[in-house]
Amino acid sequence: MAHSKSAKKRVRQSEEQRIRTRHHRSRLRTAIKSLRAAVAAGDQxxxxxxxxxxxxxxxxxxxxxxxxxxxxxxxKSRLSRLVAKA
Structure with a gap:
């Protein structure tokens, strides 16, 4: 557990950043999955x-x-090739 004031602040900042990054990463993965699903379904x-x-x-x-x-x-390169090939 953090003892100093600055260390406690750093723990708070790290937690906020972790949550923010998790949200962005999830959004990105969902977009990639939906694009790959559209290609797999043949929806040009x-x-x-x-x-x-x-x-x-x-x-x-x-x-x-x-x-x-x-x-x-x-x-980006792999997704572009995937869409171009489909």
């Missing part, structure tokens, strides 16, 4: 519509450091 129109939205979300999460920028780039 929906997958073409969801791809830019998902890429924008990946960029935002990378800028907020929810995930590493290289991981975001890799995921």
């Amino acid at each position: 129109e929906t997958s073409q519509q969801k791809l830019p939205e998902t890429i924008a979300l990946l960029d935002r999460m990378a800028s907020r450091r929810v995930l590493h920028r290289n991981a975001a780039a890799r995921t």
Whole structure:
């Protein structure tokens, strides 16, 4: 348990950030899953519509450091190839 005032504040900040990051990561994973589901279902129109939205979300999460920028780039590349192949 933290003893000093600054350590207690740091614990509070870390907890708030953890909750915020969890929300963003969940939102991102849901968007990726829905895009992959649209591709798997063969719904070309929906997958073409969801791809830019998902890429924008990946960029935002990378800028907020929810995930590493290289991981975001890799995921964008893979999703783009998946939609193009479908």
